[in-house]
Amino acid sequence: MIMKTNIxxxxxxxxxxxxxxxxxxxxxxxxxxxxxxxxxxxxENNSFLKEITxxxxxxxxxxxxxxxxxxxxxxxxxxxxxxxxxxxxTFPDNSTLEIPTVGTSIDQFISYININPSQYxxxxxxxxxxxxxxGGVKTIVYTKKGYQTPDIExxxxxxxxxxxxxxxxxxxxxxxxxxxxIYTDRNGKERGRTTIEIPIKALTMDNLPLFxxxxxxxxxxxxxxxxxxxxxxxxxxTSRPYMVDMDGEIxxxxxxRESKELLHIGAQCGLHRMKxxxxxxxxxNFHRLxxxxxLGNVINIWDLKxxxxxxxxxxxxxxxxxxxxxxxxxNAKLPDNKTSRIFDHAIEINPETSTITxxxxxxxxxxxxxxxxxxxxxxxxxxxxxxxxNWLHNNGLTEIGDDLLATGRWQGVFKYTREGxxxxxxxxxxxxxxxxxxxxxxxxxxxxxxxxxxxxxxGKKSHPDFEWCWGVHCPVAMPNGHILAFDNGYCRNYVPQLxxxxxxxxxxxxYEINEKNKTIRQVYQYGRERTDCFAFAISGVQYLPKTDNRxxxxxxxxxxxxxxxxxxIIEIDPRTGEVVFELEVNTNTCASAFHRANxxxxxxxxxxxLFRTAILNTAY
Numbered sequence: 001m002i003m004k005t006n007i008x009x010x011x012x013x014x015x016x017x018x019x020x021x022x023x024x025x026x027x028x029x030x031x032x033x034x035x036x037x038x039x040x041x042x043x044e045n046n047s048f049l050k051e052i053t054x055x056x057x058x059x060x061x062x063x064x065x066x067x068x069x070x071x072x073x074x075x076x077x078x079x080x081x082x083x084x085x086x087x088x089x090t091f092p093d094n095s096t097l098e099i100p101t102v103g104t105s106i107d108q109f110i111s112y113i114n115i116n117p118s119q120y121x122x123x124x125x126x127x128x129x130x131x132x133x134x135g136g137v138k139t140i141v142y143t144k145k146g147y148q149t150p151d152i153e154x155x156x157x158x159x160x161x162x163x164x165x166x167x168x169x170x171x172x173x174x175x176x177x178x179x180x181x182i183y184t185d186r187n188g189k190e191r192g193r194t195t196i197e198i199p200i201k202a203l204t205m206d207n208l209p210l211f212x213x214x215x216x217x218x219x220x221x222x223x224x225x226x227x228x229x230x231x232x233x234x235x236x237x238t239s240r241p242y243m244v245d246m247d248g249e250i251x252x253x254x255x256x257r258e259s260k261e262l263l264h265i266g267a268q269c270g271l272h273r274m275k276x277x278x279x280x281x282x283x284x285n286f287h288r289l290x291x292x293x294x295l296g297n298v299i300n301i302w303d304l305k306x307x308x309x310x311x312x313x314x315x316x317x318x319x320x321x322x323x324x325x326x327x328x329x330x331n332a333k334l335p336d337n338k339t340s341r342i343f344d345h346a347i348e349i350n351p352e353t354s355t356i357t358x359x360x361x362x363x364x365x366x367x368x369x370x371x372x373x374x375x376x377x378x379x380x381x382x383x384x385x386x387x388x389x390n391w392l393h394n395n396g397l398t399e400i401g402d403d404l405l406a407t408g409r410w411q412g413v414f415k416y417t418r419e420g421x422x423x424x425x426x427x428x429x430x431x432x433x434x435x436x437x438x439x440x441x442x443x444x445x446x447x448x449x450x451x452x453x454x455x456x457x458x459g460k461k462s463h464p465d466f467e468w469c470w471g472v473h474c475p476v477a478m479p480n481g482h483i484l485a486f487d488n489g490y491c492r493n494y495v496p497q498l499x500x501x502x503x504x505x506x507x508x509x510x511y512e513i514n515e516k517n518k519t520i521r522q523v524y525q526y527g528r529e530r531t532d533c534f535a536f537a538i539s540g541v542q543y544l545p546k547t548d549n550r551x552x553x554x555x556x557x558x559x560x561x562x563x564x565x566x567x568x569i570i571e572i573d574p575r576t577g578e579v580v581f582e583l584e585v586n587t588n589t590c591a592s593a594f595h596r597a598n599x600x601x602x603x604x605x606x607x608x609x610l611f612r613t614a615i616l617n618t619a620y
Contacts, residue, residue, distance in 0.1 A: 030092040035068050039097065042066070046134040046160055048191060049087055049101040052078060064102075064185045085132040100133040106183050106192040113198060117167075120262075120296030123253055125168040125198050131183065134160035135191065138182040141170045148218050149245040154603045158186050169294065169602050170225075170251045174202035205240065205255060207233045207588050211248030212561060214582035218246060221581050222544035222551075225251055226569050227600045229270020234590050236285075239267035243602065244569075248583060252602060254296040261298050262290070269396070269540075269596045272316040277604035282311040282325060289315055289325060289349070294607070302349060305330075307356060312343055313395045322357065323349040324404070326394050332361070334388055344368070344392045346406070348418075358418065360404075362392055365422040366411060370431050374491045378498065384490075384537060386410040400477035407475045412468070413485055414439075426483070426511065426520060428459030428468050441513065441520035448521065461493055466522045469509060474540040474596065482523065483511045484543055484550070490536045499536045499557060506534050508541045508552040508572075526552055526572050532559040533568055540596040549573055549580065553597040560584045567593025 042063050053060040059075060061068045077090040085103035090096050112128035129137065136158040143149050152170035171177045176199045183191040209230065225243040232240045243252035256262040266285035271292070274280050278299055279292045287310045291300040302323075304311050308330050315325040325347055332341040341363070348358035362368075368391045375385050386393070386409075393409035403417050412427025425432075425439045432440060443451045445465040456463045471490025478484060487507040491497065497504060507527035513520050527533055535554035542551035555567040564586050571581040585593040 030074075032091070032095075033070065033074050035070050035074075036097065038068055039099065042068070043099060043133075046100075046158075046186065048085075048133070048185065049099045052080065052087070061099075064187075064189070102191050103132075104192070105194060106131075106181065107194045109183070110181070110194065110196060113196070115198065115200065118293075118295035118297050119258055120254055120256055121169075121252070121294070122203060122255060123169070123171045123173060123200060123251060124295055125171060127166045127168060127181070127196075129164045129166060129181070131162045131164060133162050134158070136184040136186070136188060137164060137166050138184055138188070139166060139168055140180040140182070141168065142178040142180070144172060144175070144247075144249075147247045147249070148216060149247050149249070150218070150223075152251070152602060154607070155184070155188060156607075158184075167294065167607075168198065171198060171200045172249060172251070173200050175200060203250070203253065203255075205253075205257070207590065208250070209244075209566075209593065210586040210588070211244060212584040212586070213246070213248045214561070214584060215579055216246050216582075217580040220547070220549075220573060221246065221571055222547045222549055222599045224599045224601045226583070227271065227598045228569075228585070228594045229267060229596045230587070230594045231266070231268075231590060231592055235266065235592070236264070237590075238262070238264050239270070241267065241271050241281075243600070244583070244585075246581060246583075254292075256296065259296075259298075261301070262296075265290070267595075268312065269314045270594075273600065273604055274317045275321065275606070277606045280315055280317055280323060282313070282315040284311050284313075287311045289323060291351075294604075300351065302351075302354060307347075309345070309347060314397045316398065318348075318399055321351070323351055324397060325349070326397050329359075329361070332363075339389050341368075342390050343394050346394070346397055346404075360416070360420055362394060362406075362408075365416060365420055366392065366408075366414065366425075367433050367436055368392070369433075370411065372410070372431060372494070374494045375496050378496055380499065395473050396475045398475050398477060400483075405475045405477050405483070407469075407472045407485060409471050409473070409490075413472055413475055413483065424513065424515065424518065426469065426485075426513075428457065430458035438518075441518055444519050444521040446521075450519070459494060466520075467492075467507075467509070467525070471536065473538060476541055476543055478510070478543045479545065481513070483513060484541050485509055485511075486539045486541045486553075487525075487527075488536055488539060489534060503531060504534045504536075505529075505531050506536075506539065506554050508550055510550075510574075524550070524574050526550065526570075526574075526577070527554075533570070534558070535567070538592055538595045539567075540598065542598050544571070544599055547573075548575075551597070551599055553594070555594045555597070556592040558584070558593075560586055562586070565591075567597070569597050571599075 047063045047065040050062045059070045076092050079088040082103040087099045087101040109129050111130045114126045116122045117126040138155045141152040176197050180195045182193040227243050230240050232238050238256050241254050242250050245251050265283045267281045268284050271279040271281045287305045289302040309327040313326045327345050328342045329345045344362045346360045350357050373386050396407040398405050405415050414425045415423040429440050443466040455461045469487040470492045471488035474486040476484035487509045489506045507525050510524035512523050533554045535556050539555040540553045550572050552570045558568050560566050566586040569583045587593045
């Protein structure tokens with residue numbers, strides 16, 4: 001009896017002990033709900049918590065991209081610290097989860113401001129942001145009070161990096177710039193903002209251009225700044241490309257005076273933007289091609305002299321990503337096998353392999369014996385004149401569909417295939433050999449009737465509806481198939497005149513070409529009535545796609561309103577003929593205000609936020 005009682009006691013003791021352990025385990029072991037996994041995924045995707053709402057039994061967590069609900073029994077404590085952009089959730093087992101949260105101010109995230117980080121762009125700055133998590137950053141450089149140029153806004157790409165280096169462009173010289181930073185989510189929605197001041201000293205370069213804004217109608221202008229490819233103090237100086245706004249303020253400038261690589265670079269036609277957002281330019285002083293970033297840092301250099309070529313005038317990246325440049329072949333000779341030919345070759349380079357993939361010798365499809373030398377008795381003939389060595393003077397090159405479009409100062413505008421087959425020539429009909437006459441275009445009047453006057457066809461006089469180009473520069477292929485060019489008017493109609501002779505004019509001219517019928521019709525021109533815009537050399541034109549306006553940029557010898565000479569940047573609405581913007585550029589000592597000028601966005605479309613590795617970050 002005693003033994004049975006003891007056994008019964010032991011059984012109930014064990015049962016009680018087991019039950020007590022089970023009850024204790026249920027009270028202390030907390031299982032994380034599946035919603036916690038969702039929250040962690042949102043954090044990894046840089047989706048910030050916006051607010052928390054407490055209901056009867058739940059907490060609703062509203063993130064930027066979705067909403068998550070947690071039962072109150074699954075949360076022990078919530079600490080929201082918007083000053084530090086963070087929320088801490090403590091769970092029943094005392095584990096915690098840190099959640100990036102939209103806060104109050106981003107002032108504390110501005111870590112470092114570096115003015116002119118490359119040492120080549122004094123109107124730029126780099127700002128380091130130590131953000132709570134990834135995101136996008138929009139910047140606004142505010143325009144001076146009372147000025148008409150729009151604020152310069154730029155949205156940097158979204159990134160998961162929390163440490164970001166933001167490049168600020170478009171700062172005013174000799175001014176304390178007001179710059180706003182807006183921290184955004186993946187969709188560009190604002191998380192927070194702050195405004196800082198960036199003081200920029202006055203530019204120290206000598207012979208900076210002086211500007212006079214003649215006219216500005218901001219609402220009718222093409223957006224962007226004017227990229228001016230200036231030779232500097234003179235043609236032997238270091239080129240100094242800059243961007244000037246509609247108020248005549250320089251907002252971007254490359255100063256290579258301290259650059260060992262680019263001191264005395266002769267960029268000539270200057271910078272062309274590449275697909276990756278960098279610039280490509282040539283160097284006629286050291287005969288190389290150079291890829292640069294927005295701050296003026298050298299990315300790549302291709303040595304043309306090592307391949308037997310000299311650079312001149314133009315270089316650009318084609319639609320296939322190759323680089324095409326106008327060059328002189330140092331081994332190309334005249335029939336005497338002694339005199340070198342100049343300015344009559346072009347090459348294509350594969351930048352990935354740094355190899356020449358195509359060479360075009362223009363003597364293979366143009367007539368190098370067509371030497372007119374109409375200016376041989378003028379004082380500047382030795383520099384500007386046509387001769388057997390400089391029979392073409394190819395000064396511009398661009399793409400037109402799958403083909404190429406070029407200008408030759410002495411031979412007009414011509415189109416050719418990448419295989420080197422001539423398609424047509426825009427030039428007076430005189431003195432061409434019979435084999436080339438099939439490529440000459442017949443001009444039409446405004447009624448689409450052929451012009452048959454031989455003096456017009458041969459360039460001895462102009463027609464009311466049509467003129468050829470003289471000393472032509474800057475070929476442009478328009479989206480509608482038309483051709484734009486800068487008609488310098490040098491020795492127009494074969495009449496030799498001094499460059500300062502009165503009555504001369506330069507034009508922007510637009511032609512419509514029918515390749516099947518080999519006809520050409522002049523559909524637009526501006527400049528014939530502006531003898532103050534005569535530029536006997538260099539200069540450029542541009543089609544402006546957003547407004548359908550035209551840009552006319554005579555780069556030298558213009559008679560300015562203050563009695564000096566220089567260049568002009570003129571934007572015209574071709575529908576009304578009205579000038580919507582005109583800027584005079586006075587360069588004091590240099591005969592050329594610029595080789596080319598173009599309207600361009602300050603930031604390229606592909607511009608990305610700069611990231612640095614942790615090692616580089618420590619340098620700041």
